[in-house]
Amino acid sequence: GESVGLHLPTLSVQEGDNSIINCAYSNSASDYFIWYKQESGKGPQFIIDIRSNMDKRQGQRVTVLLNKTVKHLSLQIAATQPGDSAVYFCADYYSGGYQKVTFGTGTKLQVIP
Amino acid sequence: DAGITQSPRHKVTETGTPVTLRCHQTENHRYMYWYRQDPGHGLRLIHYSYGVKDTDKGEVSDGYSVSRSKTEDFLLTLESATSSQTSVYFCAISDGDMSNQPQHFGDGTRLSIL
Numbered sequence: 187g188e189s190v191g192l193h194l195p196t197l198s199v200q201e202g203d204n205s206i207i208n209c210a211y212s213n214s215a216s217d218y219f220i221w222y223k224q225e226s227g228k229g230p231q232f233i234i235d236i237r238s239n240m241d242k243r244q245g246q247r248v249t250v251l252l253n254k255t256v257k258h259l260s261l262q263i264a265a266t267q268p269g270d271s272a273v274y275f276c277a278d279y280y281s282g283g284y285q286k287v288t289f290g291t292g293t294k295l296q297v298i299p
Numbered sequence: 300d301a302g303i304t305q306s307p308r309h310k311v312t313e314t315g316t317p318v319t320l321r322c323h324q325t326e327n328h329r330y331m332y333w334y335r336q337d338p339g340h341g342l343r344l345i346h347y348s349y350g351v352k353d354t355d356k357g358e359v360s361d362g363y364s365v366s367r368s369k370t371e372d373f374l375l376t377l378e379s380a381t382s383s384q385t386s387v388y389f390c391a392i393s394d395g396d397m398s399n400q401p402q403h404f405g406d407g408t409r410l411s412i413l
Contacts, residue, residue, distance in 0.1 A: 218398050229303075229389050229404030230342070275341065281398035289341030 209276035216278035303405035322390030331373040
């Protein structure tokens, strides 16, 4: 987990505040998107997914927004907790190309108690 | 957590030696994948399997081979390890095609080639 990136962008958030993490993707044909959370020394963990026929999807304390026009994805975490500290990255999938996936390099979320 | 076990978790070896990493799943998922994760890069797909004895190449397959003789096991082999293959390797599984179903990942193998 700690080797995701040499200079990962970092978002520092006060505990209890909302967090917004952004991701840009390049393949305009991508039709399935996932946000993953990766803690140090662990594998990526699925958070939430969204398909291209939607622009918003909500889970427990998390919301994903998809803007296909500008190829942008965001993850909103409500009432951020210390346990949310991790690296977050998006992945975009293209069903028209066999097993075609692109993962982002990630954003480190640091929650300040 | 999905039942995925990677072994070994850490390995140090020398250039030119063969290395095999193992991924074992207890979920009976059809699809299994091997990725590598390096600084400055997102996860990159090495090889994947869509069933027993059915495998195909991913984005960065050169220097790697895979085998899947049982549903639960997917092996990644570096025939002759090079320093550029130093990386963290993740196995993932999915019940359906990755463009329709989320993948679930193991906790990785940290491989160092000296």
